[in-house]
Amino acid sequence: xxxxxxxxxxxxxxxxxxxxxxxxxxxxxxxxxxxxxxxxxxxxxxxxxxxxxxxxxxxxxxxxxxxxxxxxxxxxxxxxxxxxxxxxxxxxxxxxxxxxxxxxxxxxxxxxxxxxxxxxxxxxxxxxxxxxxxxxxxxxxxxxxxxxxxxxxxxxxxxxxxxxxxxxxxxxxxxxxxxxxxxxxxxxxxxxxxxxxxxxxxxxxxxxxxxxxxxxxxxxxxxxxxxxxxxxxxxxxxxxxxxxxxxxxxxxxxxxxxxxxxxxxxxxxxxxxxxxxxxxxxxxxxxxxxxxxxxxxxxxxxxxxxxxxxxxxx
Amino acid sequence: xxxxxxxxxxxxxxxxxxxxxxxxxxxxxxxxxxxxxxxxxxxxxxxxxxxxxxxxxxxxxxxxxxxxxxxxxxxxxxxxxxxxxxxxxxxxxxxxxxxxxxxxxxxxxxxxxxxxxxxxxxxxxxxxxxxxxxxxxxxxxxxxxxxxxxxxxxxxxxxxxxxxxxxxxxxxxxxxxxxxxxxxxxxxxxxxxxxxxxxxxxxxxxxxxxxxxxxxxxxxxxxxxxxxxxxxxxxxxxxxxxxxx
Numbered sequence: 001x002x003x004x005x006x007x008x009x010x011x012x013x014x015x016x017x018x019x020x021x022x023x024x025x026x027x028x029x030x031x032x033x034x035x036x037x038x039x040x041x042x043x044x045x046x047x048x049x050x051x052x053x054x055x056x057x058x059x060x061x062x063x064x065x066x067x068x069x070x071x072x073x074x075x076x077x078x079x080x081x082x083x084x085x086x087x088x089x090x091x092x093x094x095x096x097x098x099x100x101x102x103x104x105x106x107x108x109x110x111x112x113x114x115x116x117x118x119x120x121x122x123x124x125x126x127x128x129x130x131x132x133x134x135x136x137x138x139x140x141x142x143x144x145x146x147x148x149x150x151x152x153x154x155x156x157x158x159x160x161x162x163x164x165x166x167x168x169x170x171x172x173x174x175x176x177x178x179x180x181x182x183x184x185x186x187x188x189x190x191x192x193x194x195x196x197x198x199x200x201x202x203x204x205x206x207x208x209x210x211x212x213x214x215x216x217x218x219x220x221x222x223x224x225x226x227x228x229x230x231x232x233x234x235x236x237x238x239x240x241x242x243x244x245x246x247x248x249x250x251x252x253x254x255x256x257x258x259x260x261x262x263x264x265x266x267x268x269x270x271x272x273x274x275x276x277x278x279x280x281x282x283x284x285x286x287x288x289x290x291x292x293x294x295x296x297x298x299x300x301x302x303x304x305x306x307x308x309x310x311x312x313x314x
Numbered sequence: 315x316x317x318x319x320x321x322x323x324x325x326x327x328x329x330x331x332x333x334x335x336x337x338x339x340x341x342x343x344x345x346x347x348x349x350x351x352x353x354x355x356x357x358x359x360x361x362x363x364x365x366x367x368x369x370x371x372x373x374x375x376x377x378x379x380x381x382x383x384x385x386x387x388x389x390x391x392x393x394x395x396x397x398x399x400x401x402x403x404x405x406x407x408x409x410x411x412x413x414x415x416x417x418x419x420x421x422x423x424x425x426x427x428x429x430x431x432x433x434x435x436x437x438x439x440x441x442x443x444x445x446x447x448x449x450x451x452x453x454x455x456x457x458x459x460x461x462x463x464x465x466x467x468x469x470x471x472x473x474x475x476x477x478x479x480x481x482x483x484x485x486x487x488x489x490x491x492x493x494x495x496x497x498x499x500x501x502x503x504x505x506x507x508x509x510x511x512x513x514x515x516x517x518x519x520x521x522x523x524x525x526x527x528x529x530x531x532x533x534x535x536x537x538x539x540x541x542x543x544x545x546x547x548x549x550x551x552x553x554x555x556x557x558x559x
Contacts, residue, residue: 190473
């Protein structure tokens with residue numbers, strides 16, 4: 001449930017940079033530093049506790065907050081979880097005016113939005129992040145969860161080594177249930193291409209839409225035959241051409257698991273690399289302008305290198 | 315254990331009632347009989363959320379124990395499903411809070427518990443919301459000013475059915491319009507498990523200038539107490555797999 005204007009006003013009035021927030025139950029005090037962003041049900045602030053920075057989400061939608069905390073806790077139990085932020089504290093706060101809020105504190109992820117990262121560093125990174133995301137999704141799915149609200153805004157790239165992380169787990173749903181929270185553009189139900197049941201293929205549809213969104217920053221609305229429309233949009237992006245077939249299969253929920261999709265993605269990358277090796281030697285090449293395949297071949301080598309590096313640092 | 319069935323009336327309107335009894339009073343009556351009333355007020359593009367003419371929307375939902383939201387028609391689909399789900403959670407929490415009061419004493423609610431315990435109880439509430447059966451009677455205002463909003467309402471209702479049918483629990487939907495031609499309300503769709511077939515039967519035309527919201531809610535309330543509905547659920551219980559067939 002989204003907050004209305006009045007509720008936003010009250011929250012922004014009660015919680016401001018500079019104030020100290022003391023938890024009712026655990027008694028820890030957090031110094032609010034600046035606003036990082038706002039979600040559907042609350043605001044996230046950068047705060048300081050014991051000289052360390054952390055992210056603090058606060059809202060008066062207290063039951064929705066409790067549900068989010070439950071998800072963060074369950075994800076925290078996943079071994080070697082590198083998917084979402086770590087949960088540090090959960091508490092209530094009563095403002096000097098007597099309003100009651102719930103808040104939780106999590107690890108502060110300092111990163112760059114996926115979309116600007118790819119725009120800045122080039123499309124060589126697409127394959128890298130696709131593989132990383134599929135890995136993360138696979139881990140999540142194997143533990144019985146579906147991310148739900150997968151979208152560009154929820155993806156951050158943290159540096160050294162560059163790794164994609166997700167920030168808002170509000171939509172994360174147990175497999176087999178109804179998706180808790182979604183955004184129309186990324187929702188296969190909206191496009192008439194599937195149900196809103198939490199299953200791995202739901203995330204894989206959103207995955208394909210994430211990479212479309214990067215090249216259609218203004219989004220687009222549904223037309224009469226959505227499947228054709230989305231296929232056309234995929235075909236319209238040159239940078240996505242090696243991944244066309246895979247993305248289309250994700251759009252029509254053709255993959256049951258992210259593992260299947262990852263396998264095919266790795267095959268595509270491998271094939272591109274072979275083409276590259278075959279087409280580079282010999283004087284023939286010099287007489288032609290570098291073909292698209294050569295470029296893509298170069299890209300795929302980069303992809304594999306970065307992917308291996310990111311695996312090493314996990 | 316057989317899980318209970320939640321009953322909701324979803325009222326979709328764009329203005330104030332102007333005929334018949336006070337809808338706020340009727341809503342409170344319905345709430346006492348275990349029916350939750352949710353109200354969605356559709357704003358015209360030149361309206362603001364502070365508009366007085368839609369103040370009634372909030373009041374009806376408050377006394378009907380439900381959720382209300384004012385929304386521009388572009389955001390109707392997402393609002394319809396989130397209002398419905400929010401109201402389900404709210405009803406469940408109401409049950410839980412009454413139980414807690416019995417155990418912990420007057421005035422104690424879920425939110426007075428420490429965060430860890432609250433988390434455990436919310437898990438139960440979520441479980442109940444996912445698995446309970448749900449009956450939604452949709453009441454669409456088809457007075458003259460709704461004319462250009464009806465196609466969006468239809469889309470939003472089909473979308474609602476996609477969302478709710480992703481749950482484990484079963485659903486029943488019925489759609490009525492008001493004012494009817496001769497009666498206060500007029501049936502568009504009888505109780506059925508999904509709304510994906512409403513495209514052809516959903517009204518394209520409005521049905522008059524008056525908005526008898528109060529009488530419409532009263533009629534809708536009576537429709538819930540009809541025995542035929544209970545029988546339809548029982549019939550399915552005896553023959554599991556009916557819907558898959």
